[in-house]
Amino acid sequence: MRIFTLVVISVFLSLFNLQAQELPAIKIRTIIPKQYQHNFVFFNPAYAGSESKREIGITGHKLSMQEPGGPVNGLVYYHAPSGARELQTGIGVVSSFEKFSPYTRGRFGFVYARGLQLTKNLRVAAGVQVNGKFLNISYEDYRRLNPNGRYLTSDDSDVWPDLDAGIWVNAHPFFLGGSIMNIMSRTFEFKGDASRREMREALLTGGFKIRFGEHYNLTPSVLMQRGLDVETTELTYNATAVLKFLIVGASYRGDHYTQMPWSFNGGLNFGDKVYLVLAASVPDNNYSEIYKHELEANLRVRF
Numbered sequence: 001m002r003i004f005t006l007v008v009i010s011v012f013l014s015l016f017n018l019q020a021q022e023l024p025a026i027k028i029r030t031i032i033p034k035q036y037q038h039n040f041v042f043f044n045p046a047y048a049g050s051e052s053k054r055e056i057g058i059t060g061h062k063l064s065m066q067e068p069g070g071p072v073n074g075l076v077y078y079h080a081p082s083g084a085r086e087l088q089t090g091i092g093v094v095s096s097f098e099k100f101s102p103y104t105r106g107r108f109g110f111v112y113a114r115g116l117q118l119t120k121n122l123r124v125a126a127g128v129q130v131n132g133k134f135l136n137i138s139y140e141d142y143r144r145l146n147p148n149g150r151y152l153t154s155d156d157s158d159v160w161p162d163l164d165a166g167i168w169v170n171a172h173p174f175f176l177g178g179s180i181m182n183i184m185s186r187t188f189e190f191k192g193d194a195s196r197r198e199m200r201e202a203l204l205t206g207g208f209k210i211r212f213g214e215h216y217n218l219t220p221s222v223l224m225q226r227g228l229d230v231e232t233t234e235l236t237y238n239a240t241a242v243l244k245f246l247i248v249g250a251s252y253r254g255d256h257y258t259q260m261p262w263s264f265n266g267g268l269n270f271g272d273k274v275y276l277v278l279a280a281s282v283p284d285n286n287y288s289e290i291y292k293h294e295l296e297a298n299l300r301v302r303f
Helices: 001-014 139-145
Strands: 026-028 055-061 070-082 087-100 103-119 120-139 155-170 174-181 194-196 201-208 216-227 232-241 248-250 262-270 274-283 295-303
Touching: 087 120, 103 155, 103 216, 248 274, 262 295
Parallel strands: 026 194
Antiparallel strands: 055 070, 055 295, 070 087, 087 103, 103 120, 120 155, 155 174, 174 201, 201 216, 216 232, 232 248, 248 262, 262 274, 274 295
């Protein structure tokens, strides 16, 4: 049960924000995929192995297809169960990459989870993810964004370890998960005022699956994301339906993302083993000339 003890201690320290003196650096958020329902293990390590299947996932996201140099990000993960269902271990790896000028951010993490089957339909798991993270800056791009700032050239990078922790509950047909990301909340040190600090964040997700026979189901869910040192809470609502070999769904996040409040996704389901889904966001009329054709693609293979 040491994994549960580690999770509890990590969450306790995060909630009480026991951190040494903070450096005056701008905070950066964690970018959660628009199709969060296909990437639970990315932000909650306790999900690893919870479905008793091995899974490989790849997600790519482009903010605007009209801007070749615009923000882009992607992630790759693998996780699998190990051992008897009554006290099962989940293991995995997660890697992500983000490009948002003038910064490039990446991470590689190892996932470890332990799940306890309490009853036939109730399973509780806790997990941790140990990450290595880097942040790179192009000072040339930084100077373009701030022409009056300090004259700097070349590139620079900083590397730090970090930790995520979470809890995941499967209570058929319901699921519920909570996690803390960026527990160490490190500051990436750069010249001038270019330093950035990753914000410690809490995430909570839940939903349930409604079945209409063997090949038809509907899964409504919600994701809450909140920085532990800010007062705003971001909510994303999603409903995804599987109709034999078709996948259709929609997400709404207009309360915090008014530029593109709606996104719609569609794809193919090959025997509940391979899922290929494409999501596109629809800009609000007031921003239609600025934000165009935001796309995200997701591929999952379960075996």
